[in-house]
Structure formats: C-alpha cells, structure tokens
Amino acid sequence: MNNDAMQDITTRNDIARDIIAGFASVTPTLADVFGFIDSALADVPAVVAELHRARAELEAVRLDRANLLAAMRATIGAHADGEPDPLYYLRDELQARQDRPQGHRGAS
Numbered sequence: 001m002n003n004d005a006m007q008d009i010t011t012r013n014d015i016a017r018d019i020i021a022g023f024a025s026v027t028p029t030l031a032d033v034f035g036f037i038d039s040a041l042a043d044v045p046a047v048v049a050e051l052h053r054a055r056a057e058l059e060a061v062r063l064d065r066a067n068l069l070a071a072m073r074a075t076i077g078a079h080a081d082g083e084p085d086p087l088y089y090l091r092d093e094l095q096a097r098q099d100r101p102q103g104h105r106g107a108s
Contacts, residue, residue: 001055006048013044067093 071093078086
C-alpha cells in the first residue's frame with residue numbers, strides 16, 4: 001500500500017465520519033449507534049499511521065539484510081579470488097552499521 005492509497009483511505013474515512021455525523025443529527029434515537037460507528041472509524045487514522053511506520057521499518061530491515069548479504073557474498077568472492085583480506089567486506093559493512101544513526105540502520 002503506497003502513500004496515495006493510505007491518503008485515499010484517510011479521505012474515505014473522513015467522509016464516512018461526516019456522513020455518520022449527519023445521520024446522527026437527523027435521527028437522535030440512533031445517536032448511540034452512530035456514536036459507536038464514529039468511534040470505530042476514529043481508530044482508522046491511528047491504524048494507518050502504524051501501518052505506515054511498520055512498512056518503513058520493514059523497508060529498512062530489508063535494505064539492512066541486503067547490505068549484509070552483499071558483504072557476505074563479497075567476502076566469499078574475495079576468498080575465492082585469493083584476496084589477502086577477504087573479511088574486509090564484512091568488517092566494512094559492520095563498521096558502517098555502527099557509524100549510522102540509530103534510526104537509519106538500513107540506509108547505505
């Protein structure tokens with residue numbers, strides 16, 4: 001789900017809440033029911049925000065894994081080629097991970 005889809009969900013949620021508020025105002029006997037529906041819809045923005053955060057974290061973890069895998073493959077290739085310090089690639093990646101700010105572990 002991309003940012004546009006998340007924005008569409010948020011927009012539809014806002015419209016639905018407006019519709020529910022309109023129904024509640026013209027049918028006071030069902031105000032409690034419409035209030036319950038509105039409360040459920042009020043949770044949607046928080047869920048969308050959490051989904052967005054989790055997706056960003058997943059992307060960072062995937063990039064981090066790809067960087068480590070590339071370093072491992074480079075180390076194996078360097079060893080096979082007889083390079084004098086094949087572990088350089090792993091040490092370099094591990095050092096780069098330590099040098100990155102805590103919130104940017106997946107970035108290269």
